[in-house]
Amino acid sequence: MKHTQWILGLLLTVGCTKTNHADEGNHPEVKQVTYIESKADFPNPERGFYRYSETRVDDYNLLEEEELKGYRDVQNITGAGYSVLSTLVFRYFILEGYNNKPLPATFLENFKKDAATARKAGVKLIPRFTYTVTSNAGSCPEGFICPPYGDAPKNMVLQHISQLKPLLQENADVIACLQMGFIGTWGENYYTDYFGDASSNGQSKLLNNNWADRGEVLKALLEALPPDRMVQVRYPQVKQRYIYGVNAPASSAALTTEEAAQENDKARIGYHNDCFLASANDYGTYEDYGNSSSPRKEATTAFRNYFSMDSRYVVVGGETCSDDYSPQNDCEPAGKAEQEFGEMHYSFLNAHYNAEVNNDWQTGGCMDNIKRKLGYRLVLKDGTFPDKVTPNDSVAVMINLQNVGYAAPYNPRPVQLILREKSTGEKHVFEFNTEIRTWLTGSIQLKQAFRLPAGIKAGSYEMLLNLPDKYASLKEMPAFSVQLANEQVWEPATGYNQLNHTINIQN
Structure with missing residues (x-):
C-alpha cells in the first residue's frame, strides 16, 4: 500500500520545483531537480x-x-x-x-x-x-x-x-x-x-x-x-x-x-x-x-x-x-x-x-x-526523486531528457541509476527498462520504480545516471561512457553523470 501511495504522490508532484510534503499519511517526500544545458563540445563515444x-x-x-x-x-x-x-x-x-x-x-x-x-x-x-x-x-x-x-x-x-x-x-x-x-x-x-x-x-x-x-x-x-x-x-x-x-x-x-x-x-x-x-x-x-x-x-x-x-x-x-x-x-x-x-x-x-x-x-x-x-547529444532537463525512503520502499524516479543531436545512439548500451553512499562509496546499480537505440531526436522520459536490495545500509546516497558501454571490457572505462550535455554533472573519473540529488535511506 505504501508503494502505491508513493507512486501516486510522485505523479501528483510532477512539474513542481521544490520539495513537496504529503498533506496526510506517511508519503515519502519528493523533489524535482532541474539542470542547466551545456553548449560545450566534448568527446562522446561512437559519434x-x-x-x-x-x-x-x-x-x-x-x-x-x-x-x-x-x-x-x-x-x-x-x-x-x-x-x-x-x-x-x-x-x-x-x-x-x-x-x-x-x-x-x-x-x-x-x-x-x-x-x-x-x-x-x-x-x-x-x-x-x-x-x-x-x-x-x-x-x-x-x-x-x-x-x-x-x-x-x-x-x-x-x-x-x-x-x-x-x-x-x-x-x-x-x-x-x-x-x-x-x-x-x-x-x-x-x-x-x-x-x-x-x-x-x-x-x-x-x-x-x-x-x-x-x-x-x-x-x-x-x-x-x-x-x-x-x-x-x-x-x-x-x-x-x-x-x-x-x-x-x-x-x-x-x-x-x-x-x-x-x-x-x-x-x-x-x-x-x-x-x-x-x-x-x-x-x-x-x-x-x-x-x-x-x-x-x-x-x-x-x-x-x-x-x-x-x-x-x-x-x-x-x-x-x-x-x-x-x-x-x-x-x-x-x-x-x-x-x-x-x-x-x-x-x-x-x-x-x-x-x-x-x-x-x-x-x-x-x-x-x-x-x-552529429549523432546523439543527450541533455538532462529535470528529474523527480524521493528525498528519503526506508529499505522496504521502492525508489521511484522520473527523469526527462532531450536528444538534441541528429540521431539516436546506434549501438546498445545499458542505462543505469546508481546509488552511491556518500561516506563509504558503497554502490547499488539499477537498470532502466529502456532501449537507447530508439532515443530519437526529441524528448525522452525515464520513469521507473526500483526495489532496494535486501540488507542495504542506512545512509545518504548520491543519485547518478550511468550510460556505460555494453561490453565488460569497456564498461568500467569512462572514455566509453556517455557524457550528458549539462553543466556540473559529469564525473570524468567514473564516467557517471551526477543527478545532483541525495536520497536518505532510513531504518
Missing part, C-alpha cells in the same frame, strides 16, 4: 567527426596509442580552417596484392594490435577493407578510372571475410560499425571487375547475379560480426535488394519502430554516404541501378524518402566529396547542411575530406552546431 587512417597488408603502420588519445582533445585538421575532437578512427585496410591468396597471419595479428591500441586510447574503429584505392586513367569512357580496377573475385572475398571473422568477433567492443567494403575501387561497390560494373566503362547497370553476389558478401559480413554490430552499405538499394530481393522497388518499406533494435539483418544494415550533399542524388547514392529485366534509372525522391525513414534506427556516416553543389551544401539559410544531417540522421563524418565543403561550414557559422549534433 562526431572521425579521424582518417589507412594501412596496407605488407606495409603495416600500427596505430599509436598516444596519437589516438590526442584525438579526444581539440586538434587542428591539416589543410582545413577548423578543429575537431574525435572518438572515432576510420581505418582503411588495403589488401593490395592479396586478390588471389589468403591474408597472412602477420596481418591478422596486426589487426588485433590495432584493436588493443584503440581500446587503451578510448576510441573506436570504423574498419573498411578494400583491395585497391588506385584509379588508373586511360582511354575508357570514364577516363579518370579504367578497368581492370584491381578488386578480388567473390570466392576470395568470402575467404578473407572468413579469416577476419574471429578477429571481428573478438574485437567487436572497439568496432563502432563495419563498412561493407571489399567490392570495387575504394571498397565503394561501384568500379569493380567481378561484381557488375555499373559505370559507363561496363554494363552501366547491375544484373540479377550481380545483386546476388553482393548479397552473399553482405551476408558474410553480417555473420562475421556479433548481432549487436551493424554493417554500413554505400547505396540504399544494396540494402533493399538484400532484404527484399533483386526485384525490390525503390519504394520498398523502411525499417519500422517495431523492427528497430531487433538485431536481425534488416535492423543491422546502415549507410555510409561518401558524397554527402555533392549533387541532387549525391553522385549516384540515390539511384536505381536496375537488374536483368529493368534499366538503370533516376529514383532520387524514392530513395531519399527510404533513406530518411530507414536511417532513424541504423547507423549513418560518411564524408563530403565535392564543393560543386553550392550553395545547397552550405549552412542555412543559403544551404541546407544542417537540415540534411538531421533528416538523414548522421552520426559521424570524415574530419579530413572534403575540406573545401567542411571549411564552408566554418566560415558559414554552422560548424559548431554540426560538431555538437
Whole structure:
C-alpha cells in the first residue's frame, strides 16, 4: 500500500520545483531537480567527426596509442580552417596484392594490435577493407578510372571475410560499425571487375547475379560480426535488394519502430554516404541501378524518402566529396547542411575530406552546431526523486531528457541509476527498462520504480545516471561512457553523470 501511495504522490508532484510534503499519511517526500544545458563540445563515444587512417597488408603502420588519445582533445585538421575532437578512427585496410591468396597471419595479428591500441586510447574503429584505392586513367569512357580496377573475385572475398571473422568477433567492443567494403575501387561497390560494373566503362547497370553476389558478401559480413554490430552499405538499394530481393522497388518499406533494435539483418544494415550533399542524388547514392529485366534509372525522391525513414534506427556516416553543389551544401539559410544531417540522421563524418565543403561550414557559422549534433547529444532537463525512503520502499524516479543531436545512439548500451553512499562509496546499480537505440531526436522520459536490495545500509546516497558501454571490457572505462550535455554533472573519473540529488535511506 505504501508503494502505491508513493507512486501516486510522485505523479501528483510532477512539474513542481521544490520539495513537496504529503498533506496526510506517511508519503515519502519528493523533489524535482532541474539542470542547466551545456553548449560545450566534448568527446562522446561512437559519434562526431572521425579521424582518417589507412594501412596496407605488407606495409603495416600500427596505430599509436598516444596519437589516438590526442584525438579526444581539440586538434587542428591539416589543410582545413577548423578543429575537431574525435572518438572515432576510420581505418582503411588495403589488401593490395592479396586478390588471389589468403591474408597472412602477420596481418591478422596486426589487426588485433590495432584493436588493443584503440581500446587503451578510448576510441573506436570504423574498419573498411578494400583491395585497391588506385584509379588508373586511360582511354575508357570514364577516363579518370579504367578497368581492370584491381578488386578480388567473390570466392576470395568470402575467404578473407572468413579469416577476419574471429578477429571481428573478438574485437567487436572497439568496432563502432563495419563498412561493407571489399567490392570495387575504394571498397565503394561501384568500379569493380567481378561484381557488375555499373559505370559507363561496363554494363552501366547491375544484373540479377550481380545483386546476388553482393548479397552473399553482405551476408558474410553480417555473420562475421556479433548481432549487436551493424554493417554500413554505400547505396540504399544494396540494402533493399538484400532484404527484399533483386526485384525490390525503390519504394520498398523502411525499417519500422517495431523492427528497430531487433538485431536481425534488416535492423543491422546502415549507410555510409561518401558524397554527402555533392549533387541532387549525391553522385549516384540515390539511384536505381536496375537488374536483368529493368534499366538503370533516376529514383532520387524514392530513395531519399527510404533513406530518411530507414536511417532513424541504423547507423549513418560518411564524408563530403565535392564543393560543386553550392550553395545547397552550405549552412542555412543559403544551404541546407544542417537540415540534411538531421533528416538523414548522421552520426559521424570524415574530419579530413572534403575540406573545401567542411571549411564552408566554418566560415558559414554552422560548424559548431554540426560538431555538437552529429549523432546523439543527450541533455538532462529535470528529474523527480524521493528525498528519503526506508529499505522496504521502492525508489521511484522520473527523469526527462532531450536528444538534441541528429540521431539516436546506434549501438546498445545499458542505462543505469546508481546509488552511491556518500561516506563509504558503497554502490547499488539499477537498470532502466529502456532501449537507447530508439532515443530519437526529441524528448525522452525515464520513469521507473526500483526495489532496494535486501540488507542495504542506512545512509545518504548520491543519485547518478550511468550510460556505460555494453561490453565488460569497456564498461568500467569512462572514455566509453556517455557524457550528458549539462553543466556540473559529469564525473570524468567514473564516467557517471551526477543527478545532483541525495536520497536518505532510513531504518
